[in-house]
Amino acid sequence: MDAGFDVNADSDLLSNVDSNTPEEDEFWYLKLYCDRVSPLAVIAFFSYCDDHANALLEAGACPDAVDSDHVPPLLVALDSMNRSPLARTLVSSGASVNVYHPLVSGNLSLLVCLHFLRSLDMILRCGSEPDSLFHGVGESNTPGVAPMSFYDVVEKTQPVMTKCGVKLEQVLDRLLLFSSSVSLDDRLADYCSSESEWRRLKAVAGKFRPIQYSLCFN
Numbered sequence: 598m599d600a601g602f603d604v605n606a607d608s609d610l611l612s613n614v615d616s617n618t619p620e621e622d623e624f625w626y627l628k629l630y631c632d633r634v635s636p637l638a639v640i641a642f643f644s645y646c647d648d649h650a651n652a653l654l655e656a657g658a659c660p661d662a663v664d665s666d667h668v669p670p671l672l673v674a675l676d677s678m679n680r681s682p683l684a685r686t687l688v689s690s691g692a693s694v695n696v697y698h699p700l701v702s703g704n705l706s707l708l709v710c711l712h713f714l715r716s717l718d719m720i721l722r723c724g725s726e727p728d729s730l731f732h733g734v735g736e737s738n739t740p741g742v743a744p745m746s747f748y749d750v751v752e753k754t755q756p757v758m759t760k761c762g763v764k765l766e767q768v769l770d771r772l773l774l775f776s777s778s779v780s781l782d783d784r785l786a787d788y789c790s791s792e793s794e795w796r797r798l799k800a801v802a803g804k805f806r807p808i809q810y811s812l813c814f815n
Contacts, residue, residue: 604658607633607667623676623757625750628676630668635659640683642675647682660692669696669785672709675716692789694725702744703730711751711768712758718771727772729777748782755788767792778803 631687662669674684710716730747786795
């Protein structure tokens with residue numbers, strides 16, 4: 598690492614990402630933050646070599662967002678198959694697995710990877726809190742604007758989930774295995790593959806089964 602390089606310096610590279618591209622549904626969460634990002638977030642977004650991230654972390658880069666206006670690098674790393682090693686590196690370096698925003702009701706570290714089950718499995722095993730998706734956490738600071746609910750995010754990300762071959766029941770199975778005393782929004786039934794799958798999920802919601810999780814998804 599060159600002397601004098603600020604490993605937490607801002608970059609405006611994400612300002613060049615067109616919000617109207619087909620990838621908009623995948624990167625919906627970027628709109629919650631300012632355009633300027635840390636070098637670690639740039640590495641995550643553009644799928645650079647994990648060695649670059651390790652070099653930054655060893656030089657003192659913050660594994661989390663430097664403040665609430667900047668996107669946490671972990672969120673970007675969680676949403677793609679190509680970035681899952683970086684997600685593990687960030688968590689190992691101390692990045693928080695529970696990320697909240699006043700405009701979203703629930704844990705963003707789970708919401709950003711609904712379309713990528715490998716990341717979802719990993720972040721759940723690392724202690725990410727799924728109950729918040731069903732109970733809701735956070736209150737919008739903008740008058741008249743309600744935080745996005747879990748249903749809102751599922752609705753928004755359904756195109757990329759379909760593209761990645763992920764069904765909502767696969768996501769809910771994983772989340773419910775780490776949840777307790779939750780109830781499912783009946784509107785989610787519209788995105789399940791069948792009525793029988795929805796009835797099954799409703800029947801198991803709120804039952805805590807961590808051992809079954811490790812057996813089913815290893």
